Amino acid sequence: MLEFAKxxxxxxxxxxxxxxxxxxxTHILLERAHHLAGMTLGELAKKLNEKTPPNLLRAKGWVxxxxxxxxxxxxxxxxxxxxxxxxxxxxxxxxxxxxxxQESTYLCRVSLPLQESEFYLSRVWxxxxxxxxxxxxxxxxxxxxxxxxxxAILWMPNSHLEATLKKxxxxxxxxxxxxxxxxxxxxxxxxxxLRPKAANAKxxxxxxxxxxxxxxxxxxxxxxxxCLTQMILREYYA
DNA sequence: ATTTGATCATTT
DNA sequence: AAATGATCAAAT
Numbered sequence: 001m002l003e004f005a006k007x008x009x010x011x012x013x014x015x016x017x018x019x020x021x022x023x024x025x026t027h028i029l030l031e032r033a034h035h036l037a038g039m040t041l042g043e044l045a046k047k048l049n050e051k052t053p054p055n056l057l058r059a060k061g062w063v064x065x066x067x068x069x070x071x072x073x074x075x076x077x078x079x080x081x082x083x084x085x086x087x088x089x090x091x092x093x094x095x096x097x098x099x100x101x102q103e104s105t106y107l108c109r110v111s112l113p114l115q116e117s118e119f120y121l122s123r124v125w126x127x128x129x130x131x132x133x134x135x136x137x138x139x140x141x142x143x144x145x146x147x148x149x150x151x152a153i154l155w156m157p158n159s160h161l162e163a164t165l166k167k168x169x170x171x172x173x174x175x176x177x178x179x180x181x182x183x184x185x186x187x188x189x190x191x192x193x194l195r196p197k198a199a200n201a202k203x204x205x206x207x208x209x210x211x212x213x214x215x216x217x218x219x220x221x222x223x224x225x226x227c228l229t230q231m232i233l234r235e236y237y238a
Numbered sequence: 239a240t241t242t243g244a245t246c247a248t249t250t
Numbered sequence: 251a252a253a254t255g256a257t258c259a260a261a262t
Contacts, residue, residue, distance in 0.1 A: 060258055061243030068243080077242030077261055094245080104253085106244060138245095186254050196255055203239095218256085219240095226252090 020072030026086050026130075026154060032071050033132060033152035041136070042145030044070055052145050063136055064092045067149075071132075079108070081127055088154070089127045093229055094138030095150070101233070102138050105224040109197055112205050112219065114176050119166045122173075124192065124222050128165065131155050133232065153236045161191070161228075168192035172222075179210040181217055191228040197221025 023029035036044065041063065045052045048069055053059040067073075073082035073090055082090040094102040108123040116122045135150030157165060168189040175184050186195045196218045204216035 056245060056258095058258060059243095059260095060245045061260075063245095064243040065260080075242085077240085079241065082242095092244085103245065106242090109241070193254090196257090198256080199240095199259095200257055201255080 020070065022072045022074040022083065022085065024085075026088060029071060029083060029086065029088060029132065030152065030154050033134060036067075036070060036134075036149045037151040039149050040145060041066065041147045041149065044149065045145075055144060062144075063094075064090070067092055067134055079123065081130075083132075087126075087130055089131045091131050091133055093133050093135045093233075095135045095233075097139040097141065101226040101229040104193070104195075104226050105229060106197070107192075107222040107224060110176065110194065110220040110222060112176070112207050112217075114173055116173065119169045122169060124165070124169050128157065128224065133229070135233065153232065155232055155236075164190050165192055169222075179208055179212075181207060181209050181215065184220070186223075189225070191225050193223050193225055194220045195223050 020032060023032060042052055045066060048066065050066055050069070053062055056062060068082060068090060071090065075082050075084050078084075081087055091105055093105070096102040107127050111123075119125055131154075133153045133155055135153075137147040137150070139147075169192055172184075172189055172192065172194050175181075175188070184194060186193045188194065198219045201218055203218060205219050206214055206216050209215050
């Protein structure tokens with residue numbers, strides 16, 4: 001009775017689960033995200049017909065891309081938040097066995113030479129003005145298949161955090177503007193930091209330093225320190 | 239070549 | 251153990 005299959009239509013509601021279209025409101029997005037809570041990555045991958053890699057060694061972005069697919073993120077790898085119409089950025093948050101974020105969170109690359117002059121027009125602000133955080137079990141003891149998805153948090157920085165992020169951004173970009181690449185490292189910034197962001201350390205861009213000399217440096221990216229994401233988790237799951 | 243998704247691996 | 255610096259894959 002294989003013929004009968006053509007009479008079976010995928011209902012919109014079922015389709016909705018498998019291949020979500022971009023969510024129209026943040027409420028719908030959050031509802032979808034909450035629907036995933038408790039599910040394992042293996043279960044979600046199976047639903048989406050995605051093969052689970054043996055580990056993340058050669059698939060570092062796999063978890064994030066799986067969740068993007070599950071929730072209907074539409075920005076691809078354009079320089080926009082994952083849900084452009086909502087201004088919401090999606091971030092998975094790896095949680096270790098102790099219940100704290102295992103890693104910092106990548107935000108975006110730095111344009112070198114710097115093209116942005118104001119925090120509120122910056123890529124950093126566009127991406128961290130509103131973030132959907134999805135905690136993911138990430139204990140190395142657990143196989144990728146068995147790691148569970150937590151309850152998503154739709155987060156916006158409060159005014160204090162916003163001010164700190166703005167200050168961090170202004171200090172970091174000021175160093176870049178002044179060409180102080182010698183002192184530029186991940187040590188600066190309260191919540192925001194600058195770190196290398198490239199395929200490898202041989203990938204270089206040419207910039208002008210504070211001596212007026214052309215030098216080659218590894219491209220940089222903005223990251224959120226894990227002390228910030230730890231605070232966010234504490235607030236929401238208290 | 240770049241940007242996205244990040245985690246890996248070494249140093250502190 | 252935590253933080254910094256290095257790296258991997260896919261998409262375009």
